[in-house]
Amino acid sequence: MILPREAESFELTRRSLEDRTVTLAYVLHGRGAARIDFEERLEIPESLGPLGSAEGGAVARALLALHVVGGTSYWKTAVPKRLRVDPGALSREDASLFTDVYTKGLGEFFFRNGIDPTGAAVFEGSAHGPGDPVRGGGEGPALVLWGGGKDSVVSERVLAQSGEPHELLTIGRRGWEWIGRSASLTGAPHHVVERRLDPKLQELNAAGALNGHVPVSAYLAAAAVLVALLTGRRAVIASNESSASEGNTTWRGLDVNHQWSKSLEFERGFRAWLARHVDGGPEYFSLLRPLTELRIVKAFTSHTRFFTSVTSCNRNFSQTGPAASRWCLTCPKCVFVALMARPWLDDAAYHALFGADPLADPANCALVEELLGVRGVKPFECVGTPGETAAALHLAKTRGIAVPHGCMTVFNDRVAAFRSDLDEVASRALARSDEHAIPARWLAHLDAYLDRH
Numbered sequence: 001m002i003l004p005r006e007a008e009s010f011e012l013t014r015r016s017l018e019d020r021t022v023t024l025a026y027v028l029h030g031r032g033a034a035r036i037d038f039e040e041r042l043e044i045p046e047s048l049g050p051l052g053s054a055e056g057g058a059v060a061r062a063l064l065a066l067h068v069v070g071g072t073s074y075w076k077t078a079v080p081k082r083l084r085v086d087p088g089a090l091s092r093e094d095a096s097l098f099t100d101v102y103t104k105g106l107g108e109f110f111f112r113n114g115i116d117p118t119g120a121a122v123f124e125g126s127a128h129g130p131g132d133p134v135r136g137g138g139e140g141p142a143l144v145l146w147g148g149g150k151d152s153v154v155s156e157r158v159l160a161q162s163g164e165p166h167e168l169l170t171i172g173r174r175g176w177e178w179i180g181r182s183a184s185l186t187g188a189p190h191h192v193v194e195r196r197l198d199p200k201l202q203e204l205n206a207a208g209a210l211n212g213h214v215p216v217s218a219y220l221a222a223a224a225v226l227v228a229l230l231t232g233r234r235a236v237i238a239s240n241e242s243s244a245s246e247g248n249t250t251w252r253g254l255d256v257n258h259q260w261s262k263s264l265e266f267e268r269g270f271r272a273w274l275a276r277h278v279d280g281g282p283e284y285f286s287l288l289r290p291l292t293e294l295r296i297v298k299a300f301t302s303h304t305r306f307f308t309s310v311t312s313c314n315r316n317f318s319q320t321g322p323a324a325s326r327w328c329l330t331c332p333k334c335v336f337v338a339l340m341a342r343p344w345l346d347d348a349a350y351h352a353l354f355g356a357d358p359l360a361d362p363a364n365c366a367l368v369e370e371l372l373g374v375r376g377v378k379p380f381e382c383v384g385t386p387g388e389t390a391a392a393l394h395l396a397k398t399r400g401i402a403v404p405h406g407c408m409t410v411f412n413d414r415v416a417a418f419r420s421d422l423d424e425v426a427s428r429a430l431a432r433s434d435e436h437a438i439p440a441r442w443l444a445h446l447d448a449y450l451d452r453h
Contacts, residue, residue, distance in 0.1 A: 006030045009082035010075045015067040017054035020044040024067050026074045038074045038198040047191050051230040058136040059229045061277040066222040068098050077209040091129025097269045098123045105215030107256035112212050117254045137280030138232030141165035148179035149312035150300040151239035155287045156186050162445035171223050181309040215261035228282040240286040241293050243384040249377045258380040289436035293384035294429045297340035299453040307353040312337050329358040332379035335367045343395035360404040368407050374414045390415050391429035394422040
């Protein structure tokens with residue numbers, strides 16, 4: 001096996017659907033005949049019903065998109081400049097989108113590894129590409145991407161209130177405890193598409209290959225659209241919020257955003273890819289895009305029966321195994337979600353949700369400073385903006401909700417003492433934005449829900 005740093009090119013070699021198994025194959029080429037082969041698989045469960053063919057048509061185009069996006073996990077081990085895809089498979093617009101996925105989607109990876117992203121990955125497109133859109137469509141229930149957290153719950157509850165037929169789709173590992181527990185409370189069918197990364201990837205990482213964050217949400221979008229096309233579903237619904245579009249820092253001229261593949265920019269780019277390739281659906285959009293995390297959590301706190309089963313702590317979904325408990329209580333995500341929930345819950349409900357209070361740990365005050373934007377950079381996690389954090393603490397204070405001394409002192413001394421506009425900041429954080437890509441039918445469902453929550 002060659003070392004990844006010796007690789008000169010990265011090739012997408014084979015993709016297929018056989019029975020219910022999707023296979024994606026890649027090669028890192030070194031000098032001469034040296035190479036590393038990778039093979040990734042997805043297993044589509046019987047619960048989703050019979051599958052359409054992957055030969056030609058919309059499914060074949062979606063399979064190519066997944067093949068390209070899935071390659072980020074393997075390409076990043078070496079970052080070779082030469083990228084090989086089927087000749088003529090990508091239009092110029094497709095090539096631009098996938099170049100963004102490999103550049104903006106890997107911004108944090110470049111930043112943490114000190115790599116110049118300029119020209120690191122460039123896909124070549126054809127003037128003609130694959131041609132006009134081909135027929136897709138389907139009237140089956142919408143698929144809600146289900147991560148087992150607060151955002152997924154709110155999207156599902158919007159659809160449940162509207163009476164819109166829907167089912168839940170998880171792409172990842174089977175047996176993620178909290179995902180299954182929370183899904184069971186919805187009453188909606190829950191399907192798990194199991195993703196199996198090539199085990200050589202972990203071996204290479206252990207041997208010192210380049211490693212870091214990849215645009216997982218772009219992968220979920222491509223995989224879910226493939227599933228929707230194979231099973232005749234009308235929509236794939238994500239639960240990404242407005243603040244996912246705000247970056248963390250800049251690096252060599254690149255806006256580094258941990259959540260880029262959750263951003264409105266990616267959503268619009270992927271929807272444009274769908275429009276170029278598939279006529280008649282499925283739709284792809286984020287139902288929560290017009291909302292901040294603060295507004296989403298406010299809505300979520302009205303669904304108390306989920307409190308003992310939901311977690312938004314990403315340590316439960318890492319490749320190395322789950323956290324010791326439902327919330328680790330020490331990561332930026334746990335601290336941020338606790339801040340978002342604090343204005344809306346009394347002590348009993350707050351502790352029922354988290355099991356303890358991450359804001360009471362003095363060691364977490366530094367994270368609160370980062371989340372407020374008064375120290376370092378915004379944590380590289382799925383967290384909201386400094387304005388949302390300030391709004392949450394301000395609302396807790398004005399509503400008479402006790403926040404542990406350390407966190408409130410940070411807020412009072414570093415933010416409140418210098419700002420007289422916090423009422424306005426809070427009002428903006430709770431407002432529904434018009435910046436989104438939600439089709440009118442689904443937006444009406446969201447607005448009806450917000451009127452009640």
